[in-house]
Amino acid sequence: MNRSERAKLVAFQGKLCALCGAGDGSGRGLAIDRESKSGDVCGLLCQPCRALLAHTKRNPLFHYRALNYLAGPPYQRMNEGTVGPDGESDAVWTDFQDGGNVVDGP
Numbered sequence: 394m395n396r397s398e399r400a401k402l403v404a405f406q407g408k409l410c411a412l413c414g415a416g417d418g419s420g421r422g423l424a425i426d427r428e429s430k431s432g433d434v435c436g437l438l439c440q441p442c443r444a445l446l447a448h449t450k451r452n453p454l455f456h457y458r459a460l461n462y463l464a465g466p467p468y469q470r471m472n473e474g475t476v477g478p479d480g481e482s483d484a485v486w487t488d489f490q491d492g493g494n495v496v497d498g499p
């Protein structure tokens with residue numbers, strides 16, 4: 394991606410991170426996110442989103458687990474006695490649905 398293309402993409406994204414919408418209005422600080430296999434440019438992201446997305450690409454269940462973590466933090470579940478012997482609660486894992494389909498936890 395050359396400078397002209399980057400500037401065009403910065404303007405297209407409103408000078409903001411394509412994921413969280415953060416930005417200082419200049420477009421500076423936004424990093425190029427690329428598709429991991431092809432190297433094709435996907436968009437411009439702030440550093441926290443870029444790091445989070447990289448983490449998600451390595452661990453596709455990350456966001457699913459994060460939602461479960463937020464809905465039932467381990468410390469809370471431990472004190473409520475809802476933690477199973479493997480440290481996870483089946484009830485919590487099946488609480489979230491994806492498009493009407495129950496998503497099974499790992």
Ligand SMILES: [Zn+2]
Binds near residue numbers: 438
């Ligand atoms: Zn962001």
